[in-house]
Amino acid sequence: MKKLNFRKLLKFILCLITLTLFADLSYSIYVRFKLKRFENHVERDSDGYLLGSAPIEAGTGENAILFVHGFNDSPALWKTWVPFFAKNGFYCKAIRLPNTSLSLLEKKDATIDNRMDYIKAEFDNLKKDYNKVVLCSHSMSGAYSIALTGSGQVQPDVLVMIAPMFGISSKKSPILSPEQWLKIGAKITIFTDSVKNIMTMDVHDKSVIPDYPTHPFIPFSLYDTLFNLIDMCADSAKDIKVPTIFMVVEQDTVVDVDSQKIFFDDIASTNKVMLVDKNSGHVIPRDFDNQVQATILLENINKFLKIN
Numbered sequence: 001m002k003k004l005n006f007r008k009l010l011k012f013i014l015c016l017i018t019l020t021l022f023a024d025l026s027y028s029i030y031v032r033f034k035l036k037r038f039e040n041h042v043e044r045d046s047d048g049y050l051l052g053s054a055p056i057e058a059g060t061g062e063n064a065i066l067f068v069h070g071f072n073d074s075p076a077l078w079k080t081w082v083p084f085f086a087k088n089g090f091y092c093k094a095i096r097l098p099n100t101s102l103s104l105l106e107k108k109d110a111t112i113d114n115r116m117d118y119i120k121a122e123f124d125n126l127k128k129d130y131n132k133v134v135l136c137s138h139s140m141s142g143a144y145s146i147a148l149t150g151s152g153q154v155q156p157d158v159l160v161m162i163a164p165m166f167g168i169s170s171k172k173s174p175i176l177s178p179e180q181w182l183k184i185g186a187k188i189t190i191f192t193d194s195v196k197n198i199m200t201m202d203v204h205d206k207s208v209i210p211d212y213p214t215h216p217f218i219p220f221s222l223y224d225t226l227f228n229l230i231d232m233c234a235d236s237a238k239d240i241k242v243p244t245i246f247m248v249v250e251q252d253t254v255v256d257v258d259s260q261k262i263f264f265d266d267i268a269s270t271n272k273v274m275l276v277d278k279n280s281g282h283v284i285p286r287d288f289d290n291q292v293q294a295t296i297l298l299e300n301i302n303k304f305l306k307i308n
Contacts, residue, residue: 053101059086070139150236167256202282237266
């Protein structure tokens, strides 16, 4: 009886391994097919960047705002906010993080260090030329800004966090967390090294999507980098002493809302405010009422610049 049960168990294990390998291979073929289709429908410049993803600069004034986009995004995120803030007296620069908007193969080379170095270099350059500099980050780059500010590498006059990411929402992740599923997937696959983007563009205004291409697949390695970044800044709130503005979404499907609130409460700065947007999705700067939110943000930035 024991021998019979062992054979059944062995057969089950072999079948499970075979099915897993088949699913792995099938999915890798699906990814390659979809990637080829994606590339056939997008345009790239001579350097390989998606058209429409170039850095944006506008405005003049004694103060500057450095805009930093989030995960799997580009400066196009800020295409409506840069003109608004430029019109209201700021020099604005929306930068493109290293390896952003390139092919999937080149995106894999992105690291925490090279992106932090890039943000710091851009910030330092603005500090040389402008009286006060506001650092405005969206989603993932909120964690970069926290890490840089908390460690003293940059000292913004106002730190602005738009839907900052201190954890990924589990609303679309059954049983296990997104991090757990991704780590399991990375360990059990042989042929697959990239998966469909689990953080698709969360906007209620669907008209913004056609002019705003983002990559449909993300390498496992980039998700690992993201989780490492989140862990790195987890205890940095006590080190944030500059005026800080959080603008968050009430029903965000991309980031973990509870972690935002906890982090905000722990920030050491005595000058801080949390603004709650009840109408937008995660991508506030491109969603409904984005000019209304920009106006509210402008008022709070100006208030803190006067204090600081």
